[in-house]
Amino acid sequence: MSGYLFHELKRLTIDKARYLIEWTEIAALPTEGTIVLFPRLEELLLRNCDQLTSAPTRFPCLQKLEIESMDSGMPISNISTHLTTLTCLIIKKIRRLTCLPEGMLKSNKNLSYLEIKDCPELTCIVDDVYGCCASLEELRISKCPNLRTLPDGLHTLLSLRKFIIDNCKSLECIPVTYGLTSLCEFSVWFCPQLPSLPEGLEYCTSLQMLTIRKCSKISSIPITQGLPFLREIKISWCAQLSSLPSGLEYCTSLQKLTIEYCTSVEFVQTLHGFTSLRQLSLYRISGKILLSALESCTSLEILSISYCPNLETIPRLDSLTHLRKLAIYECEVLKSVPSALASSHYSLTRLIKLEVGGFWKELDSFPAFHVIPQLEELTLYGWPKLNxxxxxxxxxxxxxxxxxxxxxxxxxLPEWLRNLTSLECLFISMSKNLMYLPTIEAMQCLTKLQHIHIYHCPLLKERCIKDIGPEWHKISHISTIRVDRVKWS
Known part of the structure; x- marks a missing residue:
């Protein structure tokens, strides 16, 4: 005779059972035959059970196992060795886990998702983990500050599509990635001791997204040939990176390229052939910037270049007829706006957002630019000489x-502000000598104005004090007034 307990249960969570030490399997009596525990359980979550050292080992249908906020790693090895049906394993906040148990996944042939997060004492991941994960599609390792290297065998994960490493501050090595022909996304964040990216990255021919963030020792990116499906590159806070990948010009499917806070990099790049590029963002790059053949990027919708002190010229933008957002500001050696903004033969007919200014500080006036009739959002950056x-x-x-x-x-502020009759939000910031708003008659012409924000304008702030400031009556009818982020009405 056989029996089942919890026959219909599919999801089970045990949380904050802080005094639970053992969770044992029910032993069948000789006269009762076999008893199957949780025969249909598909998801099991164990959380905040600090003293738990053992758990049942046989769940015939378990697909997702999550073990979180435990003091010991014992339940991991105890549960996992007899499982055969797992597709998802998540291990989080296991305080005394130093190494994943050997053979822990040997019987799971269909595991597709593995996440290891916030294990402060984890120093190694055993070599056989990858060998047991032939079907793995997503691997995430994060917040393991003592993990110094990943095991060899990464190249055997032929089904891997997404590989993310985040906040592993001691990580010094990522094994070679030759053979990862299914990899679509590769991201490395907050790994300050990592000196290089893995060899073979350029052979990940299915790669679509590459993100490198806060890896201060990485000096180069090993892509020398084209990745035909690469659509997005984002590189930020890589202080020693001196150049972009030499094979970037062959990545002709690239749609989004973002380089931020890379103080040593030089962006001297020919963009000829980048007909798929939709967004180009360069922010706080101290090295030389030369945008060759930018006009060939005819699909470009967003162009943003800011806080780049060595940008001397902007190429012609007339052919960028799909441009919706243009931001060129705080580039202190520029002396003029892009020619497409100044030309009488105006071609940027889809432009709806413009951020511009912060140019050469010796200019006495803002460079002239063409009226953009369809523009909806405008941010103007000034400099001390402008009045x-x-x-x-x-x-x-x-x-x-x-x-x-x-x-x-x-x-x-000028009286002609009254002409902006569609204006809904006015934001005034970092203008230390500004004292006066337009007259009350001009302000009342702005019938759609709903929000006014005044930030770090000390004189104007004083004059707009609610009910008593001499400028208050000009704005008292506006529904939302914020001064230095404090709501006044």
């Missing part, structure tokens, strides 16, 4: 958002 806003702005009658940033020489 007025560019007058062309009064003709941008479709504006719903206007931000005025760092105009220290400006004392009063």
């Amino acid at each position: 007025s806003l560019p007058e062309q702005v009064q003709h941008f009658t479709s504006l719903t958002y206007l931000e005025i940033y760092s105009f220290d020489g400006l004392e009063a």
Whole structure:
């Protein structure tokens, strides 16, 4: 005779059972035959059971196992060695786990997701883990500060599609990736001791997304040939990176390229053939920037270049007829706006968001630019010599958002602000000498204005104090007023 306990149960969570030491399998009596425990259980979560040292080992249908916030790694080895049906294993916050048990996944041939997170004493992952994971599709390892290397055999994970390593501060080596022809996403974040990316990365021919963030020792990216499906590259906070991949020009499917906070890199790149590129963002790059053949990027929708002190010129943008957002600001040697903005033969007919300014500090006035009738959002960056806003702005009658940033020489906002009748939000910031808003008559012409924000403008702040400031009556009718992020109405 055989029997079943919890015959219909499919999901089980045991949480905060802090005094639970043993969770044993029910022993069948001779007269009762076999008793199958949890015969249909598919998901098991064990969390915050600090004293638990053992658990049942046989769950014939278990697919997802998550073990979290435990003091000991014993339940992991105890449970996993007899499992055969796992497709998802998540191990989080196991405080005294130093190494994953050998052979822990040897009987699971269909495991597709493995995550190891926040295990402060983990120093190694046994070599046979990969050998047991032929069907693994996603591998995530994060917040393991003492993990110094990953086991060899990464190249055997032929089904791996996503590989993410995050916040492993002691990691010094990632094994070679030759053979990972199914890999679509590879991301390495916050690994300051990692000196290089794995060899063979350029042979991951299915790669679509590459992200490298806060890896301060990486000096190069080993891609010398084209990756035909690569669509997105994001590299940030890599202080020793001196150049972009030499094979970047062959990645002709690239749609998004972002380089941020890479103080040593030089972006001297020909963009000829990048007809699929939709977004190019360069932020806080101290090295030389030369954008050759930018005009060939005819699919570009977002172009953003900011805080780049060695950007001297912007190529022609006239052919970028799909451009929706253009940001060129805080590039201190630039002396003019892009020609496409200044030309009378205006071609950027889809542009709806513009951020511009912060140019050469010796300029006495803001460079002239063409009226953009369809523009909806405008941010203007000033510099100390300026004492007025560019007058062309009064003709941008479709504006719903206007931000005025760092105009220290400006004392009063112009009366022509009244012409911006579609304006819904006005943001004024970092303008230390600004004191006056337009007249009350001008402000009342802005019938759609719902939000006004004043940030780090000490004189204007004082004059806009609720009910008593001399400028308050000009804005008291506006529904949302925030001053230095404090809501005043």
